Amino acid sequence: MNRAGYGAQTEKINLAAVKLAKEVAGQQALVAGSVSRTQLVEREGMGALEKARDHIAEQVRLLKDAGVDLLILETFFHLAEMRVALQCAAESGLPTIATMSFRPFITQCTDGHAPAECAKVMADHGAIAVGANCEQEPRRMLPLLREMRAAVNVPIAAQPAAFRTTDDCHCFTRQPAFPDALETIQVSRREFEEFGRLARTEGLGYVGGCCGCNPAYIRALARGLAEKQ
Numbered sequence: 001m002n003r004a005g006y007g008a009q010t011e012k013i014n015l016a017a018v019k020l021a022k023e024v025a026g027q028q029a030l031v032a033g034s035v036s037r038t039q040l041v042e043r044e045g046m047g048a049l050e051k052a053r054d055h056i057a058e059q060v061r062l063l064k065d066a067g068v069d070l071l072i073l074e075t076f077f078h079l080a081e082m083r084v085a086l087q088c089a090a091e092s093g094l095p096t097i098a099t100m101s102f103r104p105f106i107t108q109c110t111d112g113h114a115p116a117e118c119a120k121v122m123a124d125h126g127a128i129a130v131g132a133n134c135e136q137e138p139r140r141m142l143p144l145l146r147e148m149r150a151a152v153n154v155p156i157a158a159q160p161a162a163f164r165t166t167d168d169c170h171c172f173t174r175q176p177a178f179p180d181a182l183e184t185i186q187v188s189r190r191e192f193e194e195f196g197r198l199a200r201t202e203g204l205g206y207v208g209g210c211c212g213c214n215p216a217y218i219r220a221l222a223r224g225l226a227e228k229q
């Protein structure tokens, strides 16, 4: 927010976002507050973790004060920063879902931890569901979700991207099409419908969509999920 010139409005923007979501959710749905990585670790290294903690704690506090029902910690590249975020979330007392993003390969996160290890650490720090979001389309994300599922007893959460990745590079943000030709690697809504079907058989307890998804994708996902087996 600071870098975009909106730092002074951080509180106002968070409050307005939660207020809008709560109005739409009414009594029908819960409202989650999203908390993501600060980007300080990528820019300044692990020495910036305590500065990151201050930013994350502030975001969690604003979301809690605005009345969210739960938190989703998402799009963390470093497990070390996720751990800090989970500590901030635990202090808030809000139920927390935690998902890492894996790039350039699904085999490990940026600070070198395998999906199973990430899942264990996130569950041990109190996350009520753990998993992955962003970077891969559903088909490519599935193998890493299975690794996580085998490692923990909490539900597995998955919010794939809607962009196709390759065997050489398992993330869409490093494909040549990123960012100005993403339309050329968009996956279809049908793939999200199929993912909805798979979510049941694969035992995924929380599913959604990340970059490239719009409401039509979520509708397709819900249709697949609701189908009788």
Ligand SMILES: [Zn+2]
Residues within 6 Å of the ligand: 133, 134, 135, 161, 210, 211
């Ligand atoms: Zn995303």
